[in-house]
Amino acid sequence: MDKNLISRHISGQFNVELENIRTHALAMGGLVEQQLGDAMRALEKKDMSRAQKVSQRDHKVNAMEVAIDEACTRIIAKRQPTASDLRLVMSIVKVITDLERIGDVANSIALMVQRTDYSKPRIDVALTPLAELAVKMLHQVLDAFARMDVMAAIRLYHFDKEINQAYKVIEDSLVSCMMQHSERVPQALEMMWAARAIERVGDRCQNICEYIIYFVKGKDIRHCGSQNLEKLLDL
Template sequence: MDNHNISRHISGQFNAELEAIRTHVLTMGGLVERQLTDALRAMHNQDVDLARHVIREDHKVNGMEVAIDEACTRIIAKRQPTASDLRLVMAIIKTITDLERIGDVADSIAKMALDNSSHSQQPFLVSLEALGQRAAKMLHEVLDAFARMDIEAAMRVYRKDDSLDREYEGILRQLMTYMMEDPRSIPNVLKVMWSARAIERVGDRCQNICEYIIYFVKGKDVRHIQKEELEKLLK
């Protein structure tokens, strides 16, 4: 994180506590990114061993969320942060919630890959590959923006959600066509539809993290304003 974005304190211990929490968030983000990438690969390749690995690792994501949340609570109680320090702590608390939910998506996709390890869904899963790669790239880029608290980088990620949504809608139309042409495909297609929706939600979570970055840097809550207003605010 750039030095101009972090308040410096007389208490070196306070600085160390904030830095430790920030580092822990980035470690959690790296794990979640790996979990998502592995889950998508397990689904696409019907890789049972990789799917089981993702499921086993999910508890680590949950444990990190709890540990970071507790550390933030201790800072609030002990340091009583104000202004940008308080915004940083609140942005971290909200960010780890979205990261944990992305971790849940990875876990669920891995479980679907494990439960449907035959190749009966393979023709339908091909359509999810590009969508999954796009969502994983958004996650990687928003974590990089969070590391630097870079609102310009955050806005670039924020804008990418529109193309992710359009791709998702195109996949839904394609899958609906499959079901109409072959009713026997409906059970498999519905599972793929759920996966597509879960991947699309990763993009929404990344947008949320972008909003937390803007909140920390600008001191304004932008969660419920129109995109046009957001663009004007950051000019």
């Protein structure tokens, strides 16, 4: 990230505290990315061992969110940050919330893999294309967050449309399956839930794009719609 985006202070300790919470948020993002990728591979490969490891690591994601949130609270109480410093702290608080929820998606999918009986016939609907898009978007949005890259954030904000389209294809296929094979409705509904959970990862990544723009530009673009984004930011 451009160091000029973080204000420099007479108090060197304040500078260290701001850099530490940013570094820890990026570390949490790396762990969540690993969790999501492993959960998707476990789903694709029917890998029980990998799924179990995802579930076992979920507590680390939760612990990191709590620790970073507490550090942000201490900074607000002790340093009373203003302007860009406050935007940075608030952006990190919001980012780690979305990261924790993506971690919950990874754990839920891992648990679904563990309870699935793969000896029985399964519905032939692939979630892999959707999963690959979600993992790709998460990786790129974390990179944009590391650099506080507004242009990358805007591009990724629009990328969510691809995830929505991939989800719609799966949704239509599963609805068709349920209409033709009523005995497979429970299985189809479970897959529908998994697809929806993966689609929501894209929405979480979109949120992180909004926080990047908020920190750098000082503008809250929530609820503005993607069509007006460039105009709102004078780009």
